[in-house]
Amino acid sequence: MAASNDDLRRVLGDRPASDFLSLVREVIAHVLREEVMSAPVLSTGQALLDYLRATMAHAAEEQVRALFLDAGNRLLKDEIVTTGSARETVLPPRVVLRRALELNASALIIAHNHPSGDPRPSSMDRRATRALAEGARALDIVLHDHIIVARSGTTSFRALGLL
Template sequence: MAEPPDDDRSGHRARLRRRFLTAGAEALADYELLELMLFQARPRGDVKPLAKRLIARFGSFAAAVGAPVDALAGIDGMGEASIVALKTAQAAATRLLGEPLRDRPLLSSWSQLLDYCRVAMAGLAVEEVRVLYLDRKNRLVADERQGRGTVDHTPLYPREVVKRALELGASALIVVHNHPSGDPTPSQADIAMTRQLAEAAAALGLVLHDHLIVARGGHTSFRAAGLL
């Protein structure tokens, strides 16, 4: 099979890079930002058709970068190097958003916390539960994945959560999980589990500050919704 034409010969890659550096990301369409990332994985060949296929499949730059690995692998032209290029960008965004949270009280950094949780979890294909363990000043002690389940259920064991809190010397908790359906509305199982965890935490002098559900369609705070 003939090698795809090197689109650098036409200057396309150089022009796109120059426009990004001089005018910023705002001057580029979503598929052009994906092109820039794919350049790193595919030094030769025209990646514009692949970038446009990604947008057509997932709808936006953010959704494409946050898409599950198996979904990306199903796109024609997406090999391992291209998948790694996109997932590296997601990992970088998660770390950039998460780093400032480590040195300040989370309850006074709520919008940053929500941004971090959405980037880290909203695009996952299955449910995942994370627990943020906090000290007496509500600073982050640990951010740990507590469980991973199916597309609509993740088991969470209150006894294990509070046991881990005691091991870490934590004083408070924030639970976060995602809804792959895109709808952040709590289920009855979510509500029941949260009440069980709040009771187990209170019995040992721990505070459950909130339970957040993040999804592509938004988020729900149990505290704000009166469910906690």
């Protein structure tokens, strides 16, 4: 399900089958996103993790995604903030916080993937999250969590006591 459209066509050969699998992937992501949007994000914890795993766990490159929330913790916007290489990406606090202010977000959840399959946070992940949390606090924006998504599972900074 994580294969690109070009990879699907190369393996499956005929266009209808590859187009069908691409459509199935989009429908799954849409259904999971709708489940996350139907209630406050913090009350849909497993739905959020399912959505993030479906959309990020098998990506070939690291990406940072920001989920911007309103005062009731409902999803305002879900955006990929930046992408990087297979081994790293940058979590840009200025970009994330500027966008949060533009959207009038009261809170946010950051997620990024580890294509290596290991969901443990690196020292760079920890430093970037601390910088983002400090900036968010100064702007009266709550950083609820930073979730690392990998094929083998997820890691929550909040659950680790890192926020």
